[in-house]
Amino acid sequence: MTEAATDASVRLIKKYPNRRLYDTQTSTYITLADVKQLVLKSEIFKVVDAKSAEDLTRSILLQIILEEESGGMPMFSSVMLAQVIRFYGHAMQGMMGTYLEKNIQTFMEVQDRLADQSKGLFGNTQLSPEAWTQFMSGQTPVMQNMMNSYVEQSKDLFGQMQDKLQEQARAMFPAFPFAAGAAGEKAKS
Numbered sequence: 001m002t003e004a005a006t007d008a009s010v011r012l013i014k015k016y017p018n019r020r021l022y023d024t025q026t027s028t029y030i031t032l033a034d035v036k037q038l039v040l041k042s043e044i045f046k047v048v049d050a051k052s053a054e055d056l057t058r059s060i061l062l063q064i065i066l067e068e069e070s071g072g073m074p075m076f077s078s079v080m081l082a083q084v085i086r087f088y089g090h091a092m093q094g095m096m097g098t099y100l101e102k103n104i105q106t107f108m109e110v111q112d113r114l115a116d117q118s119k120g121l122f123g124n125t126q127l128s129p130e131a132w133t134q135f136m137s138g139q140t141p142v143m144q145n146m147m148n149s150y151v152e153q154s155k156d157l158f159g160q161m162q163d164k165l166q167e168q169a170r171a172m173f174p175a176f177p178f179a180a181g182a183a184g185e186k187a188k189s
Contacts, residue, residue: 011038011045015056021047036064095161103154110150 012024013035023030038045039061047056069076076084087096170178 009044011043013045013047013060014050015047015060016050021060022050032060032064032067035060039064099158106150 013030014022014024016022021030021032021035022028023034035045035047045057047060048054049056068074084096087093090096166178169176
């Protein structure tokens with residue numbers, strides 16, 4: 001699902017008006033659960049409307065997230081979802097998407113490092129979800145400290161980015177009356 005993938009390497013899934021999904025690679029109808037499996041396998045795919053060829057990939061991915069969130073152990077709290085919604089239409093909307101994407105990528109890199117380290121403990125065997133749960137439960141204080149540190153660093157970087165944007169805005173629009181006490185003003189005093 002990377003933007004850099006060529007059209008020939010992208011698995012095409014067509015969505016028909018009857019809401020059915022058709023995988024052109026296997027010439028079969030598939031379900032959202034099948035699309036989820038493509039995601040889990042890191043397959044590169046694109047979902048398009050069968051009539052208009054409109055890209056529906058994001059919409060399908062959001063449907064999968066909705067199903068996952070509705071089923072038992074949601075990942076996102078109501079407070080977090082409300083905060084995400086508040087960024088739509090906000091001047092920082094574009095930056096927030098990039099910020100979240102980079103944070104998830106960093107989290108995945110940490111997860112990969114943990115998986116590599118676990119190979120030293122458990123050999124080259126693939127750990128089951130239950131084994132991971134057991135392994136991580138023993139790591140809870142370490143993981144909490146690491147995640148707290150990461151969140152603090154992330155918060156500091158976001159604050160620095162916000163300060164730089166304010167400085168750039170002041171430089172570009174010197175005649176604009178900026179409110180006193182803004183983050184950039186605090187840093188100077």
